[in-house]
Amino acid sequence: SAVISQKPSRDICQRGTSLTIQCQVDSQVTMMFWYRQQPGQSLTLIATANQGSEATYESGFVIDKFPISRPNLTFSTLTVSNMSPEDSSIYLCSVGVTAGSYEQYFGPGTRLTVT
Amino acid sequence: SQQGEEDPQALSIQEGENATMNCSYKTSINNLQWYRQNSGRGLVHLILIRSNEREKHSGRLRVTLDTSKKSSSLLITASRAADTASYFCATDRGGRRALTFGSGTRLQVQP
Numbered sequence: 155s156a157v158i159s160q161k162p163s164r165d166i167c168q169r170g171t172s173l174t175i176q177c178q179v180d181s182q183v184t185m186m187f188w189y190r191q192q193p194g195q196s197l198t199l200i201a202t203a204n205q206g207s208e209a210t211y212e213s214g215f216v217i218d219k220f221p222i223s224r225p226n227l228t229f230s231t232l233t234v235s236n237m238s239p240e241d242s243s244i245y246l247c248s249v250g251v252t253a254g255s256y257e258q259y260f261g262p263g264t265r266l267t268v269t
Numbered sequence: 270s271q272q273g274e275e276d277p278q279a280l281s282i283q284e285g286e287n288a289t290m291n292c293s294y295k296t297s298i299n300n301l302q303w304y305r306q307n308s309g310r311g312l313v314h315l316i317l318i319r320s321n322e323r324e325k326h327s328g329r330l331r332v333t334l335d336t337s338k339k340s341s342s343l344l345i346t347a348s349r350a351a352d353t354a355s356y357f358c359a360t361d362r363g364g365r366r367a368l369t370f371g372s373g374t375r376l377q378v379q380p
Contacts, residue, residue, distance in 0.1 A: 158311075185366045196357060197312075197370040246311060250366045256300050258368060260311040 156181055156251045158261035166267045167237055174233045175264045177247035182227035185250035187258070188220075192243045200245075203230040237268045273358050273371030281377040288345040290374040292358030293338075299361045301334055302368070303343050306355045315343075315356075350380040 157180040167173050177186070186203040201222055202210040209222035224230045234241050244265050248258040273294045282288055294301070300319045304312040318325045318334045318341070325332045331344040345352055355375050359368040 187367050196373050197368075199367050199369070202365075202367055248312075248368075255317075256302065256361050256366060256368075257314050257317055258366070259314070260304075262311040 156183060156249055156259045158247060158249060158259055160245075160247060160261040160264050162264060163262065164265040164267075166269060169238055169268060171237055172233055172235045173237065173266060174231050175245050175247075175266075177230045177232070177261055179228045179249055181251070183249040183251055184227070185258075186224060186230050187248045187250075188222065188230075188232045189246045189248065190243045191246065191263070197246065200232070203232075203247075234266065237266075239268045242266060242268045273360060273369065275356075275358060275371040275374050277374060278372070279375045279377070281379065282348055283379050284348060284350055286348055288348050288352070288376055288378070290343045290356050290376070292341045292343070292371045294341075294358070294360050294369075294371070295339065296360075298336075301332075301341050302359045303330075303332060303341075304357045304359060304370075306357065306373075308354075312357065345376075348376075348378045350378050352376060353378045 159178045161176045188200040189197040190200050191197045199212050200215045203222050203224040205224045219235050221233045244263045246260050246263045248260045250258050273292050275292045302317045303315040306312045316327045316332050318332050329346045334341045355373045357373045358371040
């Protein structure tokens, strides 16, 4: 298993500003992902955070809007840039721990409100 | 885009009753998982069923998988108030570890 923490747990931001969300894991993991959960909705994959290389983004998500860093095997950041009210969501990071297993462990999420 | 659809969207039952949630998906999968989310917080992994399995049990949970119909069901027996949460099915993406989530079922268990 893995213990994952996220900072901040919640924030209220002004339109046009940026917020960086941190995800810290208590062990080295290969696979790390960022998801978005809009109010009352399910989770949508934003990108796979790759250590040592650029993140792999899903359709509809671009690096300029959601830059991701992955400097090592225990840490990643997601920045939500030039925010608008439509970016109000819960942002979750998750990790795959066991080689060959698809089971993922999730952080507690960051609840972002953009006004 | 969301691959899975779940029904019902919301379910309210009394403590002690069984709760059944269904999930459908669109493409071939290696496995299907179920997760629980309490009050918009992080997700907790419940159970994984592989594509070559038809049924799996874990405590009060029973999961079935029908790959011919591209559907799965999650049964929670003898429900408790603490089972109140949203439940999501999730499938792999053609062997990638990233997941595609269903639309979710909000379960309310009345004490």
